[in-house]
Amino acid sequence: MINAGDTAFVLLSAGLVMLMTPGLAFFYGGMVRRKNILGVLMQCFTALCVITLQWVFFGYSLSFAPGTGFWGGLQWLGLNGVGLEPNADYAGTIPHQAFMIYQAMFAIITPALIIGAFAERMKFSAFLVFSILWATLVYNPVCHWVWGVGGWLRNLGVLDFAGGIVVHINAGIAALVTALVIGKRKNFGHHPIPPHNLPFTALGTGLLWFGWFGFNAGSALAANGLAVNAFVVTQIAAAAGGLSWAFIEWYLNGKPTIFGTVSGAVAGLATITPAAGFVGPIPAVVIGLFASVFCYIAVAYIKPKLGYDDSLDAFGVHCIGGIFGSLAVGFFASKAINPAGADGLFFGNAHQLKIQAIGVLATAAYSFIATFIIYKVIDAVIGVRVSEKEESLGLDLAQHREGAYTVLE
Amino acid sequence: MKLIIAMIQPHKLPDVKKALFEADVHKMTVTNALGCGQQRGFSETYRGVITEVNLLKKVRLEIAVNEEFVEPTIKAIIRGAKTGNIGDGKIFVTTLDECIRIRTGEKGSAAIG
């Protein structure tokens, strides 16, 4: 039975999640030097275009059609059989296509998140091939494992409400791998590379935060109490994360910064994502507070120490947040919030924490290896990194022949 | 003819402009610049990573004048820009070999005024 309220809510949520990719474009775009902002915007908007078509042609089928434990089947290629009748396996009260297009937005933003790791130095052609291959060989299987009918992590009982494992850990690990293999930006570590437009980063955070309500609350797939819970804890975790990061900086560096505050808000949002449908408001405060603590340690201490150039901290913020959030489900989950879920350690079920850890490790390991292979293949065939000269000139002019800002006039 | 180049604190620009107008100096070019002198820079922190910034925002004035205006111009800039603190800026005076007004093709000190 199609429910009008649920359908309206999921469609609106799909629109909100779509807005997150342009939001991410500005979040990242403000952090790069101004000769590279168009390169970042172009990669985000290209992901929006390319992954939509990939999803329609075969991505959706590989992710959600009934199949093996590893991959979905091929029966929904080209959306064949994905019509306006509900599919009871996923959402019984909305048209199947509403579920499909909602999930498409998740498939788009996940490869877009990785852009932060290789910003300012990847060829556009290589990005195009990378995003298609990565969506097909990494996102689609992992999505099927956790959310698809018959997926092995789903059968194991792994809980991932809105994509902490599928989206944030998956993309975050891929970000770490690409940052390691593509190498540092020229002059990285030698000279400071400050963000060129922090107001854009703040604007992008606003769009991300807004879109995240669709991301988390929409994952209830119905306009019900669970969606309200997810909406409420999303707001709480973002607020706690932003404040927490600002206070950490205030204490350690003497001044709170806008860049830190928005980074903390995004860390809180990424962290609450897997837990949004399983935890209550007070655990959400704890999750948000600690999200910033862990992400701050990753970004301010571990990254400089290890010396890898995860340029915009895709790993440091999204993956660390996703891992902490996914494990937090194992601690804080409660059947009182979501009867379809499970109890966590604090509600007497230590087993769930173990299951969550298996989900995190399996996804991280698979994403690490598969991303590495995809990268190496593309590098061997067409080359991934721009020349040193093009890097100096900036991706805007070198890869797209347009400039974001005029100096004169 | 002299070309006077002055580096001043950005927030003193309105005062300097006012002082120059009072000294009958109405022609100038103003640009944003970064600079450092005895005034030390400061550090900025990005996501917890501390970055030394040693170039500070300054405003750069260029004023071409005939000899008799050199001293009044220097005095006016000092009057507008001086606070007594480090970072007030500096005035450079260079000789100007030629000056041409594009519109009329006039040259020399007639072209300056």
Add this chain to the structure above:
Amino acid sequence: MKLIIAIIQPDKLEDVKDELYHADVNLITVSEVMGHGRQKGVTEVYRGAKEMGNLLRKIRLEIAVNEEFVESTIKAIVKGAKTGETGDGKIFILDLAECVRIRTEERGTIAIG
């Protein structure tokens, strides 16, 4: 006293700054300019309309020095900015007739340091 004006590649600014500090030249002014010499610009395309973008973003440095610092300043700039490619930039040296420190109103060579 000389005024040294150098036009360099934007991504060489940090290297040139480092070299200048090593050479004990601490007083510089930096501004962003557009320019081109032998290096060809990049043709930009906006919605199909081509635009000969033959002006490239450059950095302009101004450094006022006493005579004994002229050579070491030039050497430092060359060391920091040289890659051997076209577009490395150029250095101009002008006579400086006067220099005034705004804060103290000192003049001449002591005002420069």
